[in-house]
Amino acid sequence: MVSVEIERRDEVSIIWMDNPPVNALGAALRAAILHAVEAAVQDEAVIGMVLASRHAIFSAGADIKEFNQTPVSPSLRELIDAMDASPKPIVAAINGVCFGGGLELALACDARIVTSTARLALPEVKLGLLPGAGGTQRLPRLMNPADALKLMATGAPATGDQAVTSGLADALAAAERLLAEATAKASLLAKRTVRQRLRDTAADQGTRDAFEKAAATLLKAHPGEPQIEALIEAVRGSYEVPFDEGMRQERRSFERLLVDDRSKSLRHAFFAERESGQLPGDIGSPDVIDVKTVGVIGGGTMGSGIAMAFAANGFPVTLIETDEPSAQRAYDRIASSLSNSVRRGSLSETARSENLARIKTAVDYAELSAADLVIEAAFEEMDVKRQIFGRLADVVKPSAILATNTSYLDVDAIAEAGGDAGRVIGMHFFSPANIMKLVEVVRGRKTSASTIATVVKVAQKLGKLPVVVGNCHGFVGNRILARRSEQLDRLLLEGATPEDVDRAFTAFGSKLGPCTMGDLAGLDISWRMRRATGRTAPVADALVEAGRLGQKTGRGYYRYAEDGRTPISDLEVTTLIEAVSKKQGVKRRTIDQEEIIDRLILPMINEGARIIEEGVAARPGDIDVIWIHGYGFPRWRGGPMFYAQTRGYPNVVARLKELATLTGDESLRPEPLLEHLATDGKSVAPQ
Numbered sequence: 123m124v125s126v127e128i129e130r131r132d133e134v135s136i137i138w139m140d141n142p143p144v145n146a147l148g149a150a151l152r153a154a155i156l157h158a159v160e161a162a163v164q165d166e167a168v169i170g171m172v173l174a175s176r177h178a179i180f181s182a183g184a185d186i187k188e189f190n191q192t193p194v195s196p197s198l199r200e201l202i203d204a205m206d207a208s209p210k211p212i213v214a215a216i217n218g219v220c221f222g223g224g225l226e227l228a229l230a231c232d233a234r235i236v237t238s239t240a241r242l243a244l245p246e247v248k249l250g251l252l253p254g255a256g257g258t259q260r261l262p263r264l265m266n267p268a269d270a271l272k273l274m275a276t277g278a279p280a281t282g283d284q285a286v287t288s289g290l291a292d293a294l295a296a297a298e299r300l301l302a303e304a305t306a307k308a309s310l311l312a313k314r315t316v317r318q319r320l321r322d323t324a325a326d327q328g329t330r331d332a333f334e335k336a337a338a339t340l341l342k343a344h345p346g347e348p349q350i351e352a353l354i355e356a357v358r359g360s361y362e363v364p365f366d367e368g369m370r371q372e373r374r375s376f377e378r379l380l381v382d383d384r385s386k387s388l389r390h391a392f393f394a395e396r397e398s399g400q401l402p403g404d405i406g407s408p409d410v411i412d413v414k415t416v417g418v419i420g421g422g423t424m425g426s427g428i429a430m431a432f433a434a435n436g437f438p439v440t441l442i443e444t445d446e447p448s449a450q451r452a453y454d455r456i457a458s459s460l461s462n463s464v465r466r467g468s469l470s471e472t473a474r475s476e477n478l479a480r481i482k483t484a485v486d487y488a489e490l491s492a493a494d495l496v497i498e499a500a501f502e503e504m505d506v507k508r509q510i511f512g513r514l515a516d517v518v519k520p521s522a523i524l525a526t527n528t529s530y531l532d533v534d535a536i537a538e539a540g541g542d543a544g545r546v547i548g549m550h551f552f553s554p555a556n557i558m559k560l561v562e563v564v565r566g567r568k569t570s571a572s573t574i575a576t577v578v579k580v581a582q583k584l585g586k587l588p589v590v591v592g593n594c595h596g597f598v599g600n601r602i603l604a605r606r607s608e609q610l611d612r613l614l615l616e617g618a619t620p621e622d623v624d625r626a627f628t629a630f631g632s633k634l635g636p637c638t639m640g641d642l643a644g645l646d647i648s649w650r651m652r653r654a655t656g657r658t659a660p661v662a663d664a665l666v667e668a669g670r671l672g673q674k675t676g677r678g679y680y681r682y683a684e685d686g687r688t689p690i691s692d693l694e695v696t697t698l699i700e701a702v703s704k705k706q707g708v709k710r711r712t713i714d715q716e717e718i719i720d721r722l723i724l725p726m727i728n729e730g731a732r733i734i735e736e737g738v739a740a741r742p743g744d745i746d747v748i749w750i751h752g753y754g755f756p757r758w759r760g761g762p763m764f765y766a767q768t769r770g771y772p773n774v775v776a777r778l779k780e781l782a783t784l785t786g787d788e789s790l791r792p793e794p795l796l797e798h799l800a801t802d803g804k805s806v807a808p809q
């Protein structure tokens with residue numbers, strides 16, 4: 123229930139915001155604050171106000187869900203205008219997260235008192251927007267405009283201490299003194315005859331050069347990002363035009379960006395990420411096991427990364443290797459990776475020692491007898507995995523959960539070897555496992571609800587984004603990737619070059635094209651997967667068979683410069699691909715960027731629809747989260763399934779049919795679910 127409570131302390135009215143969990147500034151809360159402000163202004167016994175929060179955070183800002191709905195008065199701007207017009211001072215008592223519109227409310231106050239743990243940010247750019255309730259005009263009038271611009275362009279939070287140093291906040295207070303200090307400040311400010319409002323000032327012209335420099339740097343770092351361009355224009359306005367004109371300009375930009383597909387996609391990603399962590403409906407709310415200690419089998423790249431992820435979050439880890447030298451190598455690999463983090467400044471020396479102390483290596487499975495969760499990260503071979511699960515069943519306690527980090531193998535077949543299949547599950551981490559946030563949580567046919575819920579909870583404790591998926595070859599991510607890879611190979615066979623494909627992909631918004639990506643991951647990995655499942659990819663197979671495994675051999679779709687990382691076009695590859703086309707009897711032709719993108723992306727959407735129909739993913743948003751976080755799909759496109767929505771389902775369906783006819787590839791025919799979405803007419807435009 124949204125509410126605002128009003129408390130009187132001496133002559134100051136305390137306005138408590140109470141809209142759990144995050145005090146999002148939805149219509150009801152805005153109306154309640156406005157009402158409280160008006161009441162305080164009317165009340166002759168009140169000389170000032172304090173805006174405070176009943177919750178652990180001050181406010182997460184505007185209610186993002188309302189952005190898709192018809193605006194309801196009072197708008198945030200109307201509320202802020204009323205606060206600005208109040209003859210009595212208002213002080214913000216900021217106790218925690220104070221983001222977006224929440225900070226804009228605070229900027230319209232006469233002072234901001236913060237705790238040292240407060241976090242102040244204007245993160246609207248992350249949603250493809252700019253601050254839309256005066257942030258772009260008040261912030262550069264309050265602090266150095268170049269710093270204000272950087273704060274808004276990164277969306278990164280300033281701590282309470284940093285906010286005081288930069289001038290964003292007025293003073294620090296201990297949490298237990300916050301209200302008293304804010305109340306005292308309001309009483310003090312009430313003694314002034316006139317309120318000093320930011321709207322009555324201008325940005326300091328002496329700071330203009332520094333601002334323009336910061337703006338130029340940003341434009342270079344974010345080419346073509348409309349929210350950054352609009353932000354710079356708006357902040358520049360604080361030098362050039364009166365406050366009210368600056369506000370109008372900010373409003374126009376905000377409204378334009380709000381209806382842009384980019385912002386819609388970013389907002390979709392925000393909610394999809396949160397929803398994906400919720401268990402699918404059929405699981406209910408089972409008991410969750412308290413996981414205290416963890417075992418990892420295999421100290422290769424994945425196993426070491428998984429061990430580091432757990433250790434970094436306080437879990438003692440026992441890492442099992444096949445023999446002492448391998449165990450030592452795994453330990454050394456972890457120690458060296460942690461040292462690199464210290465060198466880069468992302469980890470303190472103390473944290474490194476603590477993390478390392480939590481990891482113990484061993485060769486005897488009996489060392490896992492106390493583990494609550496064991497994750498197998500051995501070779502991607504069914505026999506190896508089944509053997510490990512058989513051994514585990516003999517040593518672990520009956521309540522222990524057994525997880526496999528397989529990226530495509532059948533979890534049910536692995537589970538059969540581990541005794542009680544109810545406690546067996548897939549935990550598909552992405553490399554590097556200590557950095558990448560995504561974990562596909564693969565439920566087997568017999569995996570118990572408690573096992574699923576426990577693993578999701580544990581992954582969340584690691585700061586990961588767990589997404590529950592069904593058991594099938596490649597699960598969600600790699601199953602969709604397989605469709606894209608098939609098309610990639612066909613495109614190369616039919617006339618596109620690796621450069622054409624990568625260029626089209628980066629123009630679409632991906633950081634890396636699929637050929638560069640393949641070279642980075644190693645072409646032998648998918649080659650082995652194809653061999654195991656009797657599939658072929660004539661071009662990729664020929665590259666691997668010619669010893670071109672990617673960056674690791676200095677040659678793949680490209681050859682690599684001496685640094686081992688810079689791709690260089692290779693005539694040998696052109697010759698090799700042309701020879702394969704000839705051998706396959708495929709006539710090469712010029713393929714334009716549009717066809718490249720559609721051939722690569724639309725089959726992913728088609729496969730996604732199949733995955734939804736089969737119930738392998740619970741929600742389309744889950745597929746988007748997997749692709750954004752595991753495979754670098756541009757976040758501002760919202761993931762493949764949301765991209766289909768922005769493109770319009772009828773357009774996607776029509777284009778798939780066209781491509782199926784053009785290529786003779788029947789797998790490109792649209793899935794019934796897509797046909798249905800295209801004809802029901804409801805989901806054509808993005809919400």
Ligand code: 3HC
Pocket residue numbers: 143144146181182183184185186187198219221222223224226245246249252253254255257393396397
């Ligand atoms: N609007 C609507 N719902 C929000 C919200 C917001 N601004 N912020 C968070 N929520 C919801 C989440 O969706 C989630 O809902 P759920 O429980 O149904 O899944 C719930 O609040 C809790 O959120 P988190 O799970 O993210 O909780 P955390 O404690 O991990 O994080 C947070 C809290 C740091 C506030 C994080 O939610 C966050 O960063 N929120 C977005 C902040 C933001 O972008 N603000 C700017 C909004 S745009 C704006 O203000 C425009 C203005 O300039 C006009």
